[in-house]
Amino acid sequence: MALSPMMQQYKEIKGTYQDCLLMFRLGDFYELFFEDAEIASRELELTLTGRACGLKERAPMCGVPFHAADNYISRLVKKGYKVAICEQMEDPATAKGIVKRDVIRVVTPGTLDFDQGSSRNLFIASLEISGGKAYIAYSDVSTGELYALETDCGSKDDSLGSELAKIAPGEIILTGKTKEKLNEILDRDGRSYYFNVVDDSYYRKSTGERVIKEHFSVGSLLPLGIEGRNGLISAIGALLMYLTDTQKQDPSQITELVLNDPKGHMILDRATVRNLELLETLYDKNVNGSLLGVLDRTKTAMGGRLLRRYVLEPLTDPDEIDRRLDGVQDLVDDEDVLDVVISSLRKIYDFERLSARVSSGRANAKDLIALKVTLQALPDLHQSLATCRSEVLKDIDQKLGDFSGLADAIERAVVDDPPFVITDGGIIKDGYDEELDGLKESIADAKAWIAGLETTEKERTGIKTLKVGYNKVFGYYIDVSKAASANVPDDYIRKQTLVNNERYITPELKEKEGLVLSAEAKINALEYSIFSRLRDEIKPYIPGLQRASSAVGALDVLASFAQVSISGGFVRPEVNAGKAIRITEGRHPAVEKMIGREMFVANDTEMDQEGQSMLMITGPNMSGKSTYMRQTAVIVLMAQMGCFVPAKEAEIGVVDRVFTRIGASDNLAYGQSTFFVEMSELANILRNATDRSLIILDEIGRGTSTFDGLSIAWATVEYLCRDDLRIRTMFATHYHELTVLDRKYPCIRNLSVDVSENGSDIVFLHRIREGAASKSYGIHVAKIAGIPYQVRRGAQAKLRELEAGEAAGKGTGISSEQISIFDAVGDQEPEIRYAPNPYEQVIDSLRAVNVNDITPMKALNIIDSLQNQVRDIDTEYDEDRGGEL
Template sequence: MTAVTGPPAKMRANREDLTPMLSQYYDLCAAYDEFLVLFQVGDFYETFCEAAEETARILELTLTQREDSTGTYPMTGIPIDNAASYVDTLLDAGYRVAIADQVEDASEASGLVDRAVTQIVTPGTVVDDELLSPGSTNYVACVASADSTDSDESDDSAHHAVAAVDVSTGECLVTSAADPERALEELQRVAPAEIVVGPNARVDPAALDGDAMRTEFDPDVFASSAARSTLKKYVPRPDAVVGNDAELRAVGALLAYAEYTQGDETLDYVSRIQRYDPRDGLRLDATALRSLELFESQGPSNGPTLFDVLDDTACALGRRRLQQWLRRPLVDRERIDARLDAVDELTSRSLVREDLHDHLRDVYDVERLVARVSRGRANARDLRSLKATLDVVPDVKDALEDADCDRLLSLRDSLDELDDVRDLIGRAIASDPPMEITEGGVIEEGFDAELDDLRATEREGRQWVADLESSERERTGIDSLSVGHNQVHGYYIEVTNANLDSVPDDYTRRQTLKNSERFYTPELKRREDEIFGASERADALEYELFREVRGDVGEESERIQSVADALATIDVLTTLASVAVENDYTRPELGADGIAIDGGRHPVVERQQDSFVPNPTDLTESRLALVTGPNMSGKSTYMRQVALIVVLAQVGSFVPANAARLPVVDRVFTRVGASDDIAGGQSTFMREMSELTTILHHATENSLVLLDEVGRGTSTTDGLAIARATTEFLHDEVGATTLFATHYHELTAVADDLPGVQNLHFTVERGDRSDDESNTPNGDADSDVTFLHRVAEGASSSSYGVEVARMAGVPSSVVARSEELVADSQSGDESGANSATANDSETPPPRPENASLASFSANGHSAERTDETPIAAEQQSADSTDDHLRDVAETLRSVDVATTTPLEALTLLNDLQRTLDE
């Protein structure tokens, strides 16, 4: 956030010398010292002094000067009619904006026009359509922790809460977690534009990925009593929507902040305060959302995402609902099956699907319309848009008349046609009203008898004036006589100087011009007063009638929001069915013991390529698969497609596969890709280990884990040790379904030791041979390599790194030298294998429970004596080795396995290896 600290320094220094207007600006800046104040002067919003200089720089505007009796000040202004785009730029630059409008008519003010801050605009509390993306959510969130003196310390769930509200739609969420990490994860999933931080919050938003603005607000609103008082304005029983003290503080303070930004008014349309348990949804933390590219592409070309593939929604309501479903897939099998039943029915009924889509395209963003209506900011066109949406409801109900599945039937039943609201708007609001609601023309004729009389009087008077010109020409004989009107003098009869002798006696002079005179008659004056009086009274009456109609519609906001909720869900279900048909998706079977996918495809990648190679996945018998193969062969794509198929299934969507039998997973973990956080003091390897720590601590047997190249950021010895220990831990302790891509070919031997581990590899074609078996030879160094992108059982025979380097354009001399070194390494390995009885150098040491520690030497090879080993040297070496082994054994005996964390275990293993190396 960019700080705005108090009034401009020049004004502070010369406070007593300021003009009344600048003094007024100074006072507003002092009252809103964390905001950039936009101060209305006529048709512009102005800033002065240092604020003007900063505004001119950010908005790339010309800095002007204001001169008065006290001196010259820098000044920068933006036109009020086009203020939204400039405010958006200021928000992007990290500013909060306070808009100070003239709150009295300048023509009626005695002296200085009064001004007041009428709106506060921050990234999370934007409500203007011009500043919001259509069909998107825009949350302001709040984090708070329970006061230990007010909460039961034994109730761990009461500690840390996250609340979020979309001020533009009224959606409000609240949840809590037992530790700050879990609460931070929910905050990441909400992805707020702004975060209000409680005074005792132990959730650190600084750890968030992204650029959400951090805001500190009045600490008093976080007190339990104050929060309860605020929440009571929205729900009669606060305890019905919050589960503990932390949640009460978070949601109460958040609503108080939202009210503050909207002019300290209760936001009546915030009626859907929903408490949820994070465990009730498939948990996707920020790392998983980013790695799986659900909403944001990680590629350099900013390519499509999963959301882009699925987003065939017809209206903004559906688009926003689809985002919500993707951020929080289900874990309740009954609810998932209910969605799948609806999608299944809609895929088989193309006419119904197309009919629904056509009707839903006529649906406006009702949630935001209702919010504007409730805040008293909706104009007549907004009400007509609301009616146009409600007019669609009967058609949608008709389209679902023959629905079979329970979900579609329940949605149809929840569609209130709101005949009373539609009728009121239809009778009251003109079919094509103007934007302004104070200048007449917004109320339909026939709605109010008094208004009709006033308008009739106005029309009759104007018609009399229109006929006056011809009648006066005939009466006076002046052919050039004309009748006109202006804002200053009203109606007049104009006669040129040459015809002044023919002016009748009942004409009274009103204005003298260079070549003519303007007159009025008693009857014209009477008609003028009648017209203007009727017009003013009619405009005022229309405005009052409009406000009454808007208020009556606002009282039905909950009913309208319920209809909007149903329409949003119908839109998403229709969209998922359309996408399934267009992309040949199939319905998944849920409840399986392990993942079994036939012909699985990556939903995003297949849309970008002319041909995509489907691949099977069988993680039923062996729940952990080690995936080997060259770079560019498709390992990462394969792992991500499995995760995306699982996510899609639990959203309630069909999946890109020939068939899929899936379990319901509780969480998807990803450790994919290389990145650092230098500012946070984390190298690439440290960040990798931090992500691995999260996985090993929190994964369960019902989780899906994707690991890509764990341990590659350090030495080969350490990295391989970490990779193997991780594999064993996930197999023995966690039991999670895991896909582990690795270039450590030595690691593949673990499949021989662990019954639940299998090897998979991606096939490569070299010349006329294909590496579709794990023992296929590498072939000649100069053979062409083709990646087939097919997965097969067994381990890959090579990583083909030199071939990939050649394909990337590495200089031929470097490639040739690399091939020589590889050949030398391979011949050395073969020689060593023929001259010793040790295991193959690429074979890792067996697990300790499979053999005694004393049977292995420090380098992990068999310690059998060979004939070439001198007896004395052998004995000395054995004594030294025994000493080291005793140290290792003693260290292992002292370890409390039950309390040792995975990261501590990896560190210990590394230390023990170094001890043996010594």
């Protein structure tokens, strides 16, 4: 048996888009057939039905309403599928034979633009690798942004991986050869990307040059800044070609090419973004608790997206940084202006994406209303910025432009609350178009007659349950329950029989229906034509609208910085070309927000590449070493973003890169141990750090034996302290042996975290002081963590034994992993070796009292301290052992 004509049409179109799920428009639904239907029904949890197709067996089928398709398409694409949207290309009511259909768009993971108002960009990237360089072009089709950059790449260089991690593209297009090179270059860290391998022809330099010139309407690539840069030309050209192929039209929303120069921004690798929790927290992957969560007071989607970019791309030019800081200062100094700015920003929709939808011809009437409301809010921003003195705010004010005429045009034409569907009428206001008004008047009497028909017929027939209704299949009808059907007049003509009702028409109703439906079809067609014309009239404004939306985003970020600076008590940093970092009473903004400013212990930081470039920090775990180091790095990043910082004073000599090696992590999926990951990250730091960098190292060498780890840490310190390098470094360690290196290297400054000891009571003060720590208090931390008492007693006994050996000059003679509080003999159960009498510590404290220095008050304090120690021992023993001593 042959396929039906409609299914033959489906099969023919599907053959061209075999790698896509084909959504085939049938009336008010997009239908999927055969294997596509089975996939969609499973992924979308839709009912799988069937349709006669001319074969013996029915074709599997499922579908979604066309007016709600965006959500379903988005869900499929986010699961990694490509979706081809096949639309009816002619009106089914006037078509002869099978309605013509064609694919109007292919939606891929990198071109999904249904998520309006999102504060995150969705980029699609094009990648070319050649001669040790990687060339990346990337675009957000929903906003019209297009960027390009080139970076170094190689098996021992993480720049490419860091750039891709920062861009976080939803899709990467590239050739098969480039894909092979990329696999060799990128660290296998588990990060997954959606790759779309395209034909080599996309990356021909001659083709790319032609495509770029045509798109930007230029005769030379010189004005775009890419003349002679063949790698960039290939990457940009391939991306524009791919977007044209998938969107089935020129991506006209892309009006500008921005070249990203990594030299103008701080480079942050993946480890640093993760370890400093810039975008999300380490463990629960939550924005709250991250630096972004602290800084984000933005009110618009444009501001949210731009803030994320600022966090990932701090500036390195002191003049540009000061320019931003001047803008923040203006808003901090005049809170009345700031309040007006915030109030105006709240009224602004995502008109960066609205402009792109208008340009691509996909904007509906609600989009235009949102654009109108946005444009009407701009004059208030103009007025509020008039008194600002900073260059950056004056530039923003100038870019906002004047769109009052465009806002008025939309106001006159489009109703305030239009429907989503732009082909069903109800969009254009009365009085806007004479022809449209005439058509509406021509059926006004007929519509009024139909509207009053239900009341009239109830009175005439006496049937109280009678109703007048309408649907697209049967038109207008009179609905009567079967119980009352015997009472219908003779002029009622049965139209449809339902289970409990009968539906009728009358000759007069049929006449009015014909008049109304004929006129309404003309009205809807005319309204759609008027709307399309209005949408096209907006297109010349697109470049100006995009400039204005970018300016609003920048203003939103500066206002966000001003708000957090005021509420957090932040100060303006001095950022200069020097190499010193001096912070007075610095605080970690995220930790402070979590525990409260009054509870946070502020600390100073002072380091200079010319003087003391390395801070060697010792002290117990949980005492605040990691927070102290992270807050220094975060303050540097905030300053170079152009934000005020949580400190009393701050001077920041510009940093080109921040490197961090913090915490323990592994990558078991690729056979990479914790220690291997640690050494890989350290290798990346030592290879790529410059004398302008800031390095944060926490517990280097702890993943291997004591002597191995100590040797690696020792050599790392010496490498970073070389006279020809001297990189600004914060180095936290439990290897107290390293603290003697300050005698050999004057650039090392020993710091430690202050601890208060009162007998057995130990309090971490979180205050940084000069000098090295004498011990690590690991057993005390074990107590806090809940390690059983008998284990801690055994550990304390072994610790005393080892310390006694060291004091006698014997040394331990064993590595840390050979030290155990358990001794197993043969197959016997391990025997726990307990410390001596647990009250011995109390007795020792008593023996240490100098009786010649006793006063009544001191005696009372000593007795109170001894009682507390005894009480702690009794309590711990009872809890952990459940018996008596």
